[in-house]
Amino acid sequence: MPHPLDSFFAPASIALIGASRDHEKIPGRLLSMLRKNGYPGEIYPVNPNYADIDGRACYKSIAEIGAPIDLAVVMIPARAVLAALEQCAAAGVRNAVIISSGFAEEGGDSAAMQDAIAALAKRTGMRISGPNAEGFFSQMQRVAATFSPAVDVKPGVVPLVATTRRIGIVAQSGGIGFAYYHRARALGVAVSYVVSAGNESDLGAGEFLDYLVQDASTDVILLFIEGIRDVEKFLAAARRAAEVKKPVIVTKVGRSGAGQRAAASHTASMAGWSAAYDAVFAKYGFIVSNDLDEALTIAAVLASNPLPRGDRVAVVTVSGGAGIWGADAVALQGLQVPELSESVQAGIKQLMPSYGTARNPIDVTAQGVTSGGLQKSVDVLTASDEVDAILVVLSLSSEVRKPFKEEELAPVLSAQHKPVVFYSYTVPSDFARRELAKSGVVVLSGLTHVGVAMRRLVDYANFRLPPAADTTRLPLRDLSAHLRSPVLSEADSKTLLRAAGIALPNEVLVKDKSGLDEALARVGFPLAMKIQSPDIAHKSEVGGVRLNVTTKGEAFLAFEALLNKAREHRPEASIQGVLIGPMAKRGVEIIVGTMLDETFGPMVMVGLGGITTELFRDVVYRPAPVSAEEAGAMLAELKAAPLLNGFRGAAKADVPALSQLIADISVLAAAYAREISEIELNPVLVHGEGLGATIVDALVVGRRG
Known part of the structure; x- marks a missing residue:
């Protein structure tokens, strides 16, 4: 089924408004990049100062072209952009990318110009990316609608390609988006699209994410975001990604900002600058990474491997010390490195010299490379049901020697029985990268990132989209009589909660x-x-x-x-x-709260409660409403979760009753988001199994104004 952005990412014709003969300047680089990357469609330079550019006729205006235009790339001074877009709309241009800067990022009149662009897009139906964008690159259709040097094509250089699966990149910073692309190419990870969202006057990160989720050529998505503007589209795309099990790796920057929140409750004061973003990411199974190389490592492992069935890792190495280090790296991420059974060890011992070890980590020694023991050990472990993933730790610095034969390794990896990850503790040579790429291997060189990536693979394999909340348990009632002042006392708060259908003492x-x-x-x-x-x-x-x-x-x-x-x-x-x-009966002290986030709306929080709540900050947030099942998953994430599950012989707490209370409060917060700003129950005493939970204290804050 066609997507509305198909003509944006795969245009049959492109007009370059502000094109130049000077290849050193951005307007000149755009034409050069399109041609170098073999763009197959029609290119129409537009600039009244030239009759032709690089042998192509140059037009005075978009109207003069007289042919259908799918995409206009606008590279002219900011003051002239709106008029040019009006001309594009009149000529029937379907999409535009505005490279020009000097809009909302400058404020004042410049911000008003951007507002006018947004209004034009809404009025005409023309889809607009930018302004202040670095454009996009569509590898599949060979559309290099960007000035980024990352997409430059060097004569005679054969690209390194190790994966058949591709990653798609959406970035609100063009520089970082194309940095992801540049590093992915260096690793041999194939890319489908790179798109820079710019100031998002019309098209935003959410809509670009939606395109990549439905795109058959994109298998893994990398997101770099500062903030989401098209929230509903973003959330819909995030849900679709979770439903079709397409991994999304996200980096959210701006976490260090001192977010000043006037908070009456612990729930809001503990939220932090990006708690709501993390809550949304967790709900939809996004893989969060705060490091560029780590994010690329995770993407590379996902693009070259199946998901694991469990968390047991076998480490195979040619160096004992490096193998132990590899085992430590995955164990530090909470993965198991189990000792192998006697029968599996016996089979592997036959493949190595007597001074090797088969217990796990498995040291086939340097001799194992030349004898074939390294390859045969990987074969044995791939077939074994005692491990779920394999980490191969070796040296790949040689410019002449191959540690694996393609005809032996490629069939094992292409069968995709379990993840096989390759880490080189020496700087990998270009020869090694290219030889192993023939078998589908991405060579990685950051051990900590490898450990994290293998952990994230296990977590993602275990992720399930939670069921929808039951919004019928609390029938909507008129609570306005209980919200005459913004901040309510405990007694007034409890009166309101009772009126809404929440059980209290x-x-x-x-x-x-x-x-x-x-x-x-x-x-x-x-x-x-x-x-x-x-x-x-x-x-x-x-x-x-x-x-x-x-x-x-x-x-x-x-x-x-x-x-x-x-x-x-x-x-x-x-x-x-x-x-x-x-007096309430004894129980585990828990805090349950809600707050309104400026971007995503109502959030629900649960954590270790009582007077030490803000001291320990052991809390988990999710977008409200949540189901009782999702609330239970939130509780399981707490460091204090053992206190609810019979810690040191104590009676198990009534987790189902607590989960239902969290769900009910979240439904209440979502249903009355226009009237209620914050709800906090602290503490909630959770009693033994079957004995329920008691709300001891409560605070409700109405919305001001």
Whole structure:
């Protein structure tokens, strides 16, 4: 089925607006790059200052061409761009890439010019990439619509190609996008597309991602993003990638920015600059990498290998020390390096000298290369069900010797039974790279990155897209009466949550002593007493909590003391009274919260709760709403997860009840995102299996304005 961007990435004709005869300047390089890469379609230079460029007729304007144009590449001063685009639209041009800079990145009037470009795209239906873009490269259709030197073609140089599977690259920085391409070529990893999104006046990273997800020639996707503008398109594409199991490796920059968030809750204050991005990446199984070489290593391993069935790795080496180092690298990533069975060891021992070792790591010694032991060990391990992946650690510095024969290695790798990853502890020679590339091998030279890549392969193989949230459990109700002020007290917050359908303990707000007797009779002992004020978010900090109150006399004294403490510490606070409720049974303290992210909207968070929440910051975020199953997966990610699963002989906690509560709160946050900014339940006490969970404290923050 055709995609709307097919004519963008595979144009039958290209107009170069602002073309130049000077190949040293960007407008001149564009024409040169298209021709060097063998673009098969029609090229129309447009510049009123020339009659011809490089033997091609040059047109004064786009209208003068008089032929259908699929793509216009605009390389003229910013002030002239809008008029040129109007001419393109009038001539029926379907797509445009604006290389020109000087728009939103400069602010002021320049930003207004970019807004006008966005309006033009919306009005005319012409799809526009940029401005301030580095263009794109379509390897499949030989469209080098970019000035990047990375796509230059050197006469007589044969490209190194090791993989049949291809990676597609989307970058909001053209320089980094083409850096990925440049390094991928050096490794021999085939590329389908590289696209620079620029300022995204119209086409954004989400729509480009969508194109690569559906593209049959793209097997792995690399993303480099600063921020997502076309959020809905991005999320739809992310879901499709997860559904079709197409790996997406993402690098998100801007993590060090000091994001100033006016946060009333722990949930929001702990979120950090990019928590919502990481939550979205986790939901859709994106592989996060914060290092360029690491990202390329992961992409190379994915492009040249099948996914593993488990996490057991065999390390095969020609150097004992290097093999141990390789085993350490994968073990540090939590992968297993199991000792092999006696029968498998016996088979491998026959392939090596007596001073080798077959236990794992397997050292066939340097002699194993010449005797064929290295290849035969890989054969044995590929057929064995005792390991799920193989790491081959060897020296590939030689310019003349081959450690493998293509006719022996290629069939083993092309069968794709399990991942076989090749790491050279010496700088690999061009000869070695090219010889092994014939068998489909990408030679890697960063051991830590190799370990990470093998870990990510296992994680990605285990990823499953979670089921959709059940939004029918909490029928929509009008909660406006409970949101008269932005920040609610605990009592008001709990009243709102009850109205929304969330189960809470039976509690009574006592405004003065005259109501205390009736409240004590209703609640019973032992009980908890807490000062209530929308101005006091953290009650324990002002001495506003009394627990395990067991007698009426103690309750009356505590009531007076709580009011006095609040007035002493916060004389300006509006005091509603004291909330009296039953003491909750013992349980694991968990925090459950929601917040609104500026980009992705409602987020749900779960973590280790109580007063040490911000100290340990053991939290996991996901876009809301989530299903109970996805909430359970969030809990499993916590470092504190063992506390819920019977740590050191303790009773197992009621994880299903907690998971359902997290799901319900997430549904509530998503349904009322226009009215509610933050929800926080801290702590939630999770009791033993089958005994449920108790919301001890709650905070709801309404949206201001």
